[in-house]
Amino acid sequence: MDTNPNRAPKRPDGGVVTRFAPSPTGYMHVGNLRTALYTWLTARHAGGTFILRIEDTDQGRKVEGAVDVIYKTLTETGLTWDEGPDKPGDFGPYVQSERMGIFKGYAEQLVKEGKAYYCFCTEERLEQMRQAQVAAGQAVGSYDRHCRNLSQEEIDENLRNGVPYVIRQKMPLEGKTGFDDLIYGRIEVENCELEDQVLLKSDGMPTYNFANVVDDHLMGITHVLRGNEYLSSTPKYNLLYEAFGWDKPTYIHCPPVMKDAHQKLSKRNGDASFEDLVAKGYLSDAVLNYLLLLGWSPEGEQEIFSLDEMVAAWDPARISKSPAIFDPLKLRHINFEYIKALSPEAFAEKAKAVIGEELLAEIENADLLCKNLQPRTEVLGEIPDQLGFIREVPDYDNELYCNKKMKTDPATALEALKILLPVLESVTDWSPETIFAACAEKAAVLEKKNGWLLYPLGIALAGTRSTPGGGTDLAVILGREKTLERVKKAIEKLS
Secondary structure, eight states: OOSSTTSOOOOTTOSOEEEEOOOOSSSOBHHHHHHHHHHHHHHHHTTOEEEEOBOOOOTTTOOTTHHHHHHHHHHHTTOOOSBBTTBOOTTOOOBGGGGHHHHHHHHHHHHHTTSEEEEOOOHHHHHHHHHHHHHTTOOSSOOOOTTTTOOHHHHHHHHHTTOOOEEEEOOOSSSEEEEEETTTEEEEEEGGGSOOOEEEOTTSOBOHHHHHHHHHHHTTOOEEEEEGGGTTTHHHHHHHHHHHTOOOOEEEEEOOEESSSSOBOOGGGTOOBHHHHHHHTOOHHHHHHHHHHSSBOOSSSOOOOOHHHHHHHOOGGGBOSSOEEOOHHHHHHHHHHHHHHSOHHHHHHHHHHHHOHHHHTTOSOHHHHHHHHGGGOSSGGGGGGGOTTTTOOOOOOGGGGOBTTTTBOHHHHHHHHHHHHHHHHHOOSOSHHHHHHHHHHHHHHHTOOHHHHHHHHHHHHHSSSOOSSOHHHHHHHHOHHHHHHHHHHHHHHHO
16 A cells, blocks of 8 residues: 555655556557557656556457467567566566555455445346436436445445445546646546546456556556547546645656548458568567657658667657548658668578578579669568569560660560570679679670670560569579570560
């Protein structure tokens, strides 16, 4: 029990304390990850403390392995936590189901102080109440406060007889309750519109709102960041803080992440989670960078931010009030920038993992292939789509050899490839530089542009205009034997 209930527990360093409190329901939604990022940035920018708390009281929705997904996602994106289930501090446990012994005492405290009460209404009575509300044309579902003013004798008798109960908070019947949000400003509601909310359910489990407030107080949380769907619940949170005499946190409510103007992102609708995006070939740093800008705008024109730059630039007041529309094209653009910024070695490692051992075995020079792929790749998972020619040349129309700039057509391509074949056969040092030099020398003798020879070579080797590299690079990527074989087949096709 809190020995000093009038203020949040003091931490040795004081300052800003935030928490990310996900439910382990199977995957990390991009909206959840954005909340984690904004919460982490708020703590880090202020040199404060970032806590990871697992809210698993809804056991029916808990998914096996989901906690590991949370750990993995935060670790991959660099959102390290100072305290959490695997980093014990002085304010744990950090898994809500391990804190069950805490909440009953606080609910009972409010009952003793006359700020909450035992409600013995059965489900049958509550259903009758709802039906009466429907018949009277009233708002359905709001509790009618039937047990709010039971006599002490009635309460004691029910308790002695083991009648099941919930504990409800006594909401004020008049006036207004308000709060100040950093994004949405001052928000107030009429107290008469607030239901006497349940704090403790009949099975002894706390409700989400109650557990949230108690845990945030006991962990010394100073800033609460969450989705704006909680705006309507926040007056209830504040009435709990006031009932206990606790300091209230600073509230920062974020707009939702939308699929379009009408639909929120949803796994049920096939929208991507963070894991899905990484599996498709988006870099985790790029996804995080995109989520930073999904509802937040920096002061200048900068779009690409390292994690340290995010911390330096962060100002939660620049979060937008408007819903953020998930833009796949913008994500692709940012991912492309991150891919271009990779070192050749780092890109090659990622690209080879996507290409796979089986196809790599058919590539003569994978490093050269990766060098050509890097400036052409927006999403790693799309690399295999560029490599269909490795195993075999697709069936193509001879009109593909037409190129006005190179002044080529099927007839000139046939001529060029017949000239090119003995040139290639004479090359012993099978490198891009040597092959290009031999082709350029022959083009000069013919008084032709290099492309007159090399453009047909690229078509002959890949059967498409879109390739990771020009003709000489393709020759090295495929190897000498496969190159000569394909040039001969192209001559036959054009003949």
